[in-house]
Amino acid sequence: xxxxxxxxxxxxxxxxxxxxxxxxxxxxxxxxxxxxxxxxxxxxxxxxxxxxxxxxxxxxxxxxxxxxxxxxxxxxxxxxxxxxxxxxxxxxxxxxxxxxxxxxxxxxxxxxxxxxxxxxxxxxxxxxxxxxxxxxxxxxxxxxxxxxxxxxxxxxxxxxxxxxxxxxxxxxxxxxxxxxxxxxxxxxxxxxxxxxxxxxxxxxxxxxxxxxxxxxxxxxxxxxxxxxxxxxxxxxxxxxxxxxxxxxxxxxxxxxxxxxxxxxxxxxxxxxxxxxxxxxxxxxxxxxxxxxxxxxxxxxxxxxxxxxxxxxxxxxxxxxxxxxxxxxxxxxxxxxxxxxx
Numbered sequence: 197x198x199x200x201x202x203x204x205x206x207x208x209x210x211x212x213x214x215x216x217x218x219x220x221x222x223x224x225x226x227x228x229x230x231x232x233x234x235x236x237x238x239x240x241x242x243x244x245x246x247x248x249x250x251x252x253x254x255x256x257x258x259x260x261x262x263x264x265x266x267x268x269x270x271x272x273x274x275x276x277x278x279x280x281x282x283x284x285x286x287x288x289x290x291x292x293x294x295x296x297x298x299x300x301x302x303x304x305x306x307x308x309x310x311x312x313x314x315x316x317x318x319x320x321x322x323x324x325x326x327x328x329x330x331x332x333x334x335x336x337x338x339x340x341x342x343x344x345x346x347x348x349x350x351x352x353x354x355x356x357x358x359x360x361x362x363x364x365x366x367x368x369x370x371x372x373x374x375x376x377x378x379x380x381x382x383x384x385x386x387x388x389x390x391x392x393x394x395x396x397x398x399x400x401x402x403x404x405x406x407x408x409x410x411x412x413x414x415x416x417x418x419x420x421x422x423x424x425x426x427x428x429x430x431x432x433x434x435x436x437x438x439x440x441x442x443x444x445x446x447x448x449x450x451x452x453x454x455x456x457x458x459x460x461x462x463x464x465x466x467x468x469x470x471x472x473x474x475x476x477x478x479x480x481x482x483x484x485x486x487x488x489x490x491x492x493x494x495x496x497x498x499x500x501x502x503x504x505x506x507x508x509x510x511x512x513x514x515x516x517x518x519x520x521x522x523x524x525x526x527x528x529x530x531x532x533x534x535x536x537x
Contacts (some may be wrong), residue, residue: 218320220290237448239484245520246461250515251527252281253467256340257290258317261470261504263480265304271481272471272507274320280471284511285528286333291340291403293399294365297322310344311382313499318511322369329370336526337366338377340401348384355389362395367398374398374402374537376528377420394418400531407455411461412534419486420527422465423455425510427483427494428502437484439494446493452513460520469503471510492525518527 207396254277254528262532263273272280281288281375287515296305300323306316320328329335341347350358359378378390378399390402408414428442446462458464472494475484483494485506494504517523 198295198495200440206492237410238319240424247401248458248518248521249463249525249530249533250425250456250458250514250517250521250523251459251463251525251530252286252288252499253338253377253379253465253527254288254290255424255467255469255503256296256315256317256337257292257337258315259302259320260318262306262316262318263482263498265306265318268316268476268479268481270472270474270476270483275328276326277471278328278335278471282332284514284515286523287334287336287529289336289338289376289527291338291339291377292325292362293342293344293367293381294362295342297325297342310446311346313496313501315501315503316496328424334526334529336369336376336528338375338527339363339366339377340379343383346382346384347370347380348386348391352392355393358395359393359399362396372528374400374474376400376526376531377403379422386512390418400528400537409458409464411462415463415531415534415536420465421426422467425466425468425505426502427504427506429495429534430484430491430493432488432490435491435492438494440493442493442495442500444502447505448489448492449509449513450489452509456513457517458521463534466514467526468505468510470505471507471529473507 205490210301224270260267261272262268296303296319298321300321302321303319305319306314339362342362345358347358363375368376375398378393380403383405393399402418405420405424406421408421408425426444426447428444428446429440430437431445432438432468456464456466473485475486476482481496481499483504485492485508492506
């Protein structure tokens with residue numbers, strides 16, 4: 197009996213020893229496999245970080261700014277705006293008020309009684325836009341209505357004219373349908389209006405202003421949040437430019453840079469109007485884009501417009517993006533990537 201008991205004990209010990217040995221081997225393999233996984237993750241960070249997007253938007257898509265309907269020196273013309281974006285790996289979408297654009301002639305709209313102020317602009321022709329879109333295939337167009345009307349004063353019939361009618365004109369000039377965006381003039385809209393327009397006119401999203409990033413969840417509301425870049429009086433209170441009668445102070449480049457470098461998985465849409473360079477101290481349009489940033493300002497003496505911004509500050513704010521930020525897709529292409537159409 198005792199010898200049988202000793203044999204049973206010996207067998208049990210052998211089995212336990214084998215199990216311990218197998219456990220050691222399994223643990224060693226698990227540790228090694230874990231190291232391989234971590235090494236793989238470190239070697240391919242792009243797979244672990246969701247892409248973010250930056251897609252500039254140009255309001256009004258003017259050929260240039262004017263004074264007495266003559267091109268104003270120092271304002272970056274539309275062809276050079278596109279060239280500047282292209283050289284930096286950026287795309288551009290432009291909003292169009294369709295009744296401001298003629299078939300083959302550049303139209304000055306300086307005398308139009310627009311609210312809240314006149315716009316000293318020379319608009320490109322449809323022929324110009326077609327040529328530029330051939331040169332820069334990523335240059336897309338969206339609508340800002342037919343007449344720049346206050347959409348909140350209109351009935352559904354008016355919404356149809358301004359939104360659906362302008363879309364028909366733009367797509368009739370070779371831009372694919374549906375259009376990426378309907379840009380409500382002066383940011384005047386209602387949620388009910390946007391729902392109706394997206395249901396009845398060929399648009400993917402409606403524009404609304406804000407400084408927060410878009411997410412795959414937020415765009416399901418039917419709105420694309422767009423950050424409007426404002427020029428204005430300088431921020432150095434010791435300088436005369438700080439007392440200019442503008443609606444806003446000049447937005448510092450550093451402030452824009454914080455917004456325009458998005459977190460992973462989000463989407464930022466910076467909107468500018470006209471870019472300027474150097475300095476202009478006389479005439480209707482005045483600005484300073486040289487020297488200390490706190491001395492930078494832009495001013496329209498004839499209309500209190502802050503729709504000018506320094507080109508050097510604009511491009512600097514968009515530079516040095518993290519590796520996960522995609523800048524070579526336009527608004528339409530990001531909408532497709534996010535499954536919105």
